[in-house]
Amino acid sequence: MSWRTTALMREAWLNVTSNRWRTAGAVLALGAILGSLAALELRDANELRNFQANFVRSGGYVALGLPPAGGSADAARCEAMNGQPGVVAAGSVIRPTPTTFETAPGILYQRAAVTWGVLRVWDPANRAAANDSRQIVIGRVMAGETGLRPGSFVTPRGEGPILVTAIVDTTRRNPTAARWALDPVPPTGSVDECWVEFVPGAFEAGLASLPAQLTTGDKEAVARPYIRRDEFTRDPAAEFVARPQRNGWPLAGSLMAGLFALMAWFRRSELGLYLAIGTPRSLLMAMLAVEALLVVALATVLAVAYAVAIDEALHHTPRWSGTWIVVRTVGSAALLTLTAAPLLAVLVVRGSIANLLKDR
Amino acid sequence: MSLELRNVTHRYRRESAPVLRDLSFVFPADRSIAVVGPSGSGKTTLLAVIGLLTRPTEGDVLIDSEVVKEREVADLRTRLFAWVFQTVNVLGARTVTDNAMLVLLARGVAQVEAREAARDALVTVGLGALASRTASSLSGGELQRLCIASALASRPRFLLADEPTGQLDRATTDRVTQALIEGRPRGTTLIVVTHDPHVASQCDLTVALQDGQLAIGGETT
Ligand SMILES: Nc1ncnc2c1ncn2[C@@H]1O[C@H](COP(=O)(O)OP(=O)(O)OP(=O)(O)O)[C@@H](O)[C@H]1O
Ligand SMILES: [Mg+2]
Numbered sequence: 001m002s003w004r005t006t007a008l009m010r011e012a013w014l015n016v017t018s019n020r021w022r023t024a025g026a027v028l029a030l031g032a033i034l035g036s037l038a039a040l041e042l043r044d045a046n047e048l049r050n051f052q053a054n055f056v057r058s059g060g061y062v063a064l065g066l067p068p069a070g071g072s073a074d075a076a077r078c079e080a081m082n083g084q085p086g087v088v089a090a091g092s093v094i095r096p097t098p099t100t101f102e103t104a105p106g107i108l109y110q111r112a113a114v115t116w117g118v119l120r121v122w123d124p125a126n127r128a129a130a131n132d133s134r135q136i137v138i139g140r141v142m143a144g145e146t147g148l149r150p151g152s153f154v155t156p157r158g159e160g161p162i163l164v165t166a167i168v169d170t171t172r173r174n175p176t177a178a179r180w181a182l183d184p185v186p187p188t189g190s191v192d193e194c195w196v197e198f199v200p201g202a203f204e205a206g207l208a209s210l211p212a213q214l215t216t217g218d219k220e221a222v223a224r225p226y227i228r229r230d231e232f233t234r235d236p237a238a239e240f241v242a243r244p245q246r247n248g249w250p251l252a253g254s255l256m257a258g259l260f261a262l263m264a265w266f267r268r269s270e271l272g273l274y275l276a277i278g279t280p281r282s283l284l285m286a287m288l289a290v291e292a293l294l295v296v297a298l299a300t301v302l303a304v305a306y307a308v309a310i311d312e313a314l315h316h317t318p319r320w321s322g323t324w325i326v327v328r329t330v331g332s333a334a335l336l337t338l339t340a341a342p343l344l345a346v347l348v349v350r351g352s353i354a355n356l357l358k359d360r
Numbered sequence: 361m362s363l364e365l366r367n368v369t370h371r372y373r374r375e376s377a378p379v380l381r382d383l384s385f386v387f388p389a390d391r392s393i394a395v396v397g398p399s400g401s402g403k404t405t406l407l408a409v410i411g412l413l414t415r416p417t418e419g420d421v422l423i424d425s426e427v428v429k430e431r432e433v434a435d436l437r438t439r440l441f442a443w444v445f446q447t448v449n450v451l452g453a454r455t456v457t458d459n460a461m462l463v464l465l466a467r468g469v470a471q472v473e474a475r476e477a478a479r480d481a482l483v484t485v486g487l488g489a490l491a492s493r494t495a496s497s498l499s500g501g502e503l504q505r506l507c508i509a510s511a512l513a514s515r516p517r518f519l520l521a522d523e524p525t526g527q528l529d530r531a532t533t534d535r536v537t538q539a540l541i542e543g544r545p546r547g548t549t550l551i552v553v554t555h556d557p558h559v560a561s562q563c564d565l566t567v568a569l570q571d572g573q574l575a576i577g578g579e580t581t
Contacts, residue, residue: 001439001468011465018453018494273449276413277466278438354408357449 003283012290022263026295029259030337031302033252038307038329040248043314045325055227059173061088061203062121062226065194065210071219072190078214079117079187086202089124091117092191101181102155104146111156112177113185121195122170122177135165141178143167154181173226195226256337257344260292264345271349272356284349285342292341296334303330361424361440361517363387363410363549368419369572370405379405380416381572392541392550394560397569403553404446404522406569410551411441411520438467442516444507444524446553452496456487456506459495463514474513481513482506484539486532500527508536515545521552525559537562 003011016023067073081090096112119126119137138148148154153161170177174195194214198206203225210223264271274284307326349356364386371378379402387393387410397403408414412421412433420427428436442463450459460478465471482488485505490498498506504527511519521540525533537559544550552563560566567574 002435003466004468004470007465007468007471010471014454014458015451018455022453269447269449270451273451273462274466275434276411276437276443276445276449277463278434278436278441279466280434353413354404357413357445357447 002280008283008287009290012287016291016294023295026259026263027298027302030256030295030299031306033255034299034303034330034333035306037248037252037333038303038326039310041325041329042307042311042322057172059226061200062173062195062197063207063210063223064226065196065214065221065223067190068219068221071217073194073214073221074216075187075189075191078191078194079115081196081213082117086199086206088197088199089117089120090196091115091119091121092187093118093193094185094189094191096192100157102157109142110180111183112180113183115187116184118195119168121197122174123168126166126168134162135184136162137166137168137182137184138164139178139180140167140169140171142181252333257340260341261344261348264348268349268356271345272353275349275353276357281346285346288342288345289338292338296337300330300334362389363518364422366420366422368409368416370409370416378572383573385574387549387551389549390547391565392563394563394566395551395553395569396560396566401569402572403569407520407522407551407553411443412437440517442511442514442519444511444521446522448503448507450495450503450506454495456482456493456495457491459506460510460513463510467514477513481509484512484543485509485536501532504528505536508540512539512544516548519544519548519550523553525554525556
């Protein structure tokens with residue numbers, strides 16, 4: 001004959017609700033710990049996400065196709081890669097040549113014949129879409145230096161004035177071209193460079209097949225990543241080992257364990273009473289588990305609110321991935337607490353019941 | 361139900377002198393027994409051994425002539441014993457009624473029944489009016505009465521009371537002693553540790569604990 005289940009549940013409920021301050025303190029402390037953990041995870045996830053975005057923006061998935069020494073690579077084939085699966089944009093630089101513009105006398109700027117496709121690779125935001133040989137596009141740095149704007153005219157030495165239709169910002173993906181004047185031309189003949197941006201998953205395969213795509217003669221074209229990947233890629237496994245949570249979790253775990261051990265310590269006479277009236281240690285643990293469940297449930301709500309507030313203020317993680325990270329972190333920590341709390345309490349109240357009763 | 365100690369020796373540390381020394385005694389069933397003895401003589405220790413809270417270093421506790429085994433202890437504690445601890449242990453944040461119900465609930469008695477028994481016992485000790493107060497708000501004497509009510513409500517076979525009237529005035533002591541001795545349910549053996557000769561004199565039997573041994577009819581201190 002021992003506790004009925006409902007009576008034991010009620011006991012746990014009343015212990016939690018009647019010790020209002022103790023419960024509030026535990027909820028606050030636990031909520032802060034769980035929330036910090038989640039915030040830490042969010043920060044880490046964000047850092048990775050930002051890195052990824054930055055990597056893409058810097059041309060991490062851009063491949064360069066080059067003609068073989070003494071051979072050629074076909075501009076039409078390069079342009080034709082637009083619209084192929086896994087290809088974001090493709091285009092060629094056909095012929096860069098130094099030119100002096102009357103508009104900026106004495107200063108030597110590069111003038112290059114390019115296809116519209118390459119402008120899209122260099123400046124994904126650039127949607128200037130006209131194709132007229134009487135038009136020119138100016139790199140942003142050159143525009144800054146010369147004061148040229150869309151609607152201005154430039155006059156290359158020995159030619160008539162040409163309308164500037166757009167300023168392209170190539171500083172991220174091809175800083176050199178930012179000081180170029182770019183003549184959009186149709187893709188004909190051999191290229192100097194064929195620029196192809198792939199979607200992230202298609203990059204490796206795309207890079208491997210690029211030479212074959214461009215080769216026309218008997219000499220095979222070459223291809224290489226625009227960014228040297230060995231220097232710029234990240235290794236998720238190594239990062240998992242090195243991440244800050246590696247220290248955060250044990251710290252949070254010790255704090256939570258300490259919290260629950262301390263709570264049990266201050267209740268030893270109370271827990272001793274339960275044991276003295278013959279409550280088996282297993283049932284005492286069950287009761288404490290229910291008490292912990294209530295505290296953890298409240299703390300979880302607090303922790304989620306706390307983590308979300310921090311994230312809103314600092315990172316703005318996309319809603320769904322952020323929610324998932326918070327739920328996953330807080331959830332697993334809460335589960336851990338739920339199992340650890342009753343175990344710790346029973347450890348605290350091991351030994352002589354008579355001694356526990358004397359402690360007040 | 362009879363309770364017997366057989367060759368019980370208890371020491372708190374291996375090298376220290378024993379608090380109880382080769383003590384054998386049969387507590388007669390259904391009687392009220394006062395245990396007297398100077399402070400530090402081991403009265404609380406004796407009660408803890410009888411009530412299966414402390415396992416003696418040597419010797420056995422027998423209930424109905426059966427040696428109590430370790431694995432039965434928790435169950436026997438619930439079914440047979442009730443306590444009034446010297447340290448008046450209560451659940452401070454809980455109500456007086458909740459505290460008085462505790463032993464019955466631990467025994468698996470239904471909520472309603474337990475509540476009724478607790479109410480009756482609280483009235484018996486004069487705490488009827490304080491039933492819904494929190495235990496921590498009671499005075500020392502009221503706490504002692506709450507513990508007595510809690511013990512009475514559970515109708516134990518063995519009621520072990522350690523200085524239950526230590527903080528009570530004469531009138532309340534009489535009332536509480538009466539509740540304990542005469543008000544205890546039939547078939548309850550009462551073992552009460554007391555310094556109060558008046559309380560001891562109302563019991564069927566007085567035993568004195570001295571030098572780790574029990575002697576019948578000792579002087580109260
Ligand atoms: N947990 C313990 N560890 C070590 N010694 C203890 C422990 N509990 C009690 N003692 C010692 O055992 C002896 C008997 O203690 P006990 O509490 O049984 O005395 P008592 O007769 O109840 O005294 P009082 O009348 O003051 O309550 C005392 O000398 C005490 O110091
Ligand atoms: Mg004592």
